[in-house]
Amino acid sequence: MDVDALRAITPGCKHRIHLNNAGAALMSQPTLDAMTAHLRAEAEGGGYEAADAARDRIGDAYAALADLLGGRPDEIALFDNASHAWQAAFYSLPLSAGDRILTSRAEYGSNVLAYLQAARRTGAEVVVVPNDEDGQIDTAELARLIDDRTRLIGLTHVPTSGGLVNPAAEVGRIARAAGVPYLLDATQSAGQFPVDVEEIGCDALCGTGRKFLRGPRGTGFLWIRESFLDSLDPHVAEIRSATWDGARGFTWVKGARRFETWENSYVNTIGLAVAVRQALDLGLEEIGKRAFQLGARLRALLDDIPGVTTHDLGSTRCAIVTAKLDGVDSADVVTRLAAAGVNVTATEPLDNQFDNEFRDVHPMVRFSPHYYNTDDELEYAAALVRDVK
Template identity: 70%
Template sequence: MDIDALRQDTPGTAHRIHLNNAGAGLLSRRTLQAVTSHLELEATIGGYEAADQERDRIDAVHGHLARLVGGRAAEIALFDNSTHAWNAAFYSLELKPGDRVLTGRAEYGSNVLAYLQAARRTGAEVVVVPDDADGQLDTAALADLIDDRTRLVGVTHVPTSGGLVNPAAEIGRLTRAAGVPFLLDATQSVGQFPVDVAEIGCDMLTATGRKFLRGPRGTGFLWVRPEAHAHLEPYVAEVASATWDGERGFSWQEGARRFETWENSYANVLGLGAAAEQALELGMDAIGARALALGARLREALDAVPGVTTHDLGRRRCAIVTCAVAGMAAAEAAEALAARGVNVTVTDPAQTQFDTEQRGVHPLVRLSPHYYNTEAELDRAVEALAEIAAGGR
C-alpha cells in the first residue's frame, strides 16, 4: 500500500489522528465524490430521474458487496444500517415455546435486546454460551449445547467492546453439522480483515458501511445463503420485496432482495459501492494484515505505559484496542485525548450486556486504527495517553 497516497485521498487525516474506525471510518475522496455527485444529480434532474440514469451503477453495488464477503449479488440485500439488516434476518425466524437461541458473551447489545424481546413474545429461551480460557466463545461448550431445540446460533464476530475475534469458522462447522441456522454479526469485521462466508459457513451475515469499510453512515447489508430461505419468512412485505399475484396473494422476490425495501438513499448506496470497490482494489488480505499489525503495535505500546491497562480478550485479536487509565473515568480520558487531536470513543456497558455481566470492566477507552493510520500517529496517541495517565488533562 502507498500509505501517503491513501492519506492524501482521505481529507480527515490532515486534521486529526483518527483512531475511531470501529465507530466510523474516514471517507476517501472517491467515496465522498460518489455521494455528493449523486446528490447534485438529484438536485439537477430529480430524484427518480437520477436513479434511472444511474441504475446500472446502483445495481452493481450488490455485486461489489458480494465479492467482498465471497458471495453472489443475488444473496445481498441493502439496508440503511446493520441493525436493520440483522433484524430482517433474525425476526424472519419463527420461534415457539421451548426453542433455544444460542449466543455468546460478546453479542452486541441491540442483538441481545432482540433475543430478549423474542423470548418474551414467544416463550423461546436465550442461552449464553460461556467463554473459553482465552475469552472467546467456547466451541466445545457450544457443541454440547446444540440440540434439537436449537433454532438459531447468533454470534458477533468482533465485539464492539474489544479486540476479540470469535472463532466463526469453527462455529460454522458445528452449525452446519447440526443443521442449525447461523447468523453472524460481522459489523466490526467486514472491511477490517478478510471475511469469507464459504469459509465461515454461516447462513446469514450482516455488516455496516460506516466502520472499517469506510462507507457513508446510513448504509448496511445482509447476506443470505440461498438454502437459508427455507428457515426464513421475511417479517415485512412491501412492493420491493414481494410481487402481488393480481388477486389476494403474493410471492417473494428471488434471493435476498425479498428483505429489501423500495426506498433508498441512492447517494449513500453509491458511496457504499465506491468504498467496497476501493477495499477490493486494495485487497482485503493487505488491508487485514496492516490493520491487525497496527492494532497489535498499539496494544503492546499501551501495555508498557504505567497506569494504563488493556482489556482485550481472545486468542486472535484485531485492530480494536480497549484500555483503562488508573484513577480516571474512560469518558474523561477520551475527552483529554480529543483535546490533543486524537479521536477515540468509550465502550458502553449497555452495548455488551453479557460481557459486562462477566467482567464488569466497562466503560473503557476504545482505540481502533485502520490501514491509513501511520505508526507515528499511534506513537503520538500512546504518548498522549501516557501524559494523561501521569496526571495531565
C-alpha cells in the same frame, strides 16, 4: 500498501488523528466525489431520473458486496444500517416456546435486546455460551449445548467492546454438522480483514458500510444463503419485497431482496459501492495484515504505560484496542484526547450486556486504527494517554 497515497486521498487525515474506525471510518475522496456527484444530479435533474441514470452504479453495490463476502449479488440485500439488516434475518426466523437461541458473551447489545424480546414474545430461551480460557466463545461447550430444541446460533464476529476475533469458521463447522441456522454479525469485521461466507459456513451475515469499509453512514447489508431463504418468513411485505398476485395473495421476490424496502438513499448506495471497490482493490488480506499490526503495536504501547491496562480478549486480536486508566474516568480520557486532535471513544456497558455480566471493565477507552493510520500517530496517542494518566 502506499499509506502516504491513501492518506492523500483521505481528507480527514489532514485535520485529525482518527482512531475511531470501529465507530465510523474516514471516507476517501473518490467515495465523497461519487456521492456529491449523485446528490448534485438529484438536485439538478430529479431523484428518480438520477437513479435511472445511475442504475449500473447502484447495481454495483450488490456485485461489490458479493465479491467482498464470497457470495452472489442476488444473495445481498441493502439496508440503512446493520441493525436493520440483522433484525430482518432474525425476526424472520419462526420461534416457539422452548426453542433455544445460542449466543456468546461478546454479542452486540442490540442483538441481545432482540433475543430477549423474542424470548418474551414466544417463550424461547436464550443460552449464553461461556468463553474458553482465551476469552473467545468456547466451541466445545457450544457443541455440547446444541440439542433438538436449538433453532439458532447467533455470533458477533468481532465485538464492539474489544479486539477479540471469535472463531467464526469453527462455529460454522459445528452449526453445519448439527443442522442449526447460523447468523453472523460481521459489523466490526467486514472491511477490516477477509470475511468469506463459504469459509465461515454461516447462513446469514450482516454488516455496515460506515466502519472499516470506509463507506457512508446510513448503509447496511445482509447476505442470505439461498438455501436458507425458505426457512425464513420476512416480517415486512412491501412493493419492493413482494409481488401482488392480482387477487388476495402475493409472492416474495427472488433472492435476498425480499427483505428490502422500495425507498433508498441512492447517494449512500453509490458511496458504499465505491468504498467496497476500494477495499477490494487494496486487497482484504493486505488490509487485514496492516490492521492487525497496528492493533498489536498500539496494544503494546499502551501496556507499557504504568497504570494503563488493555482488556482485549481472544487468541486472535484485531485492530480494536480497549484500555482502562487506573483512577481516570474513560469519558475524561476521550475528552482529553479529542482536545489534542485524537478521535477515540468509550465502550458502553449497555452495548455489552453479557460481557458486562462477567467482566467489570466497562466503560473502557476504545482505540481503533485503520490502514491509513501511521506508527507516529499511534505513538502520539499513547504519549497523550501517558500524560493523562
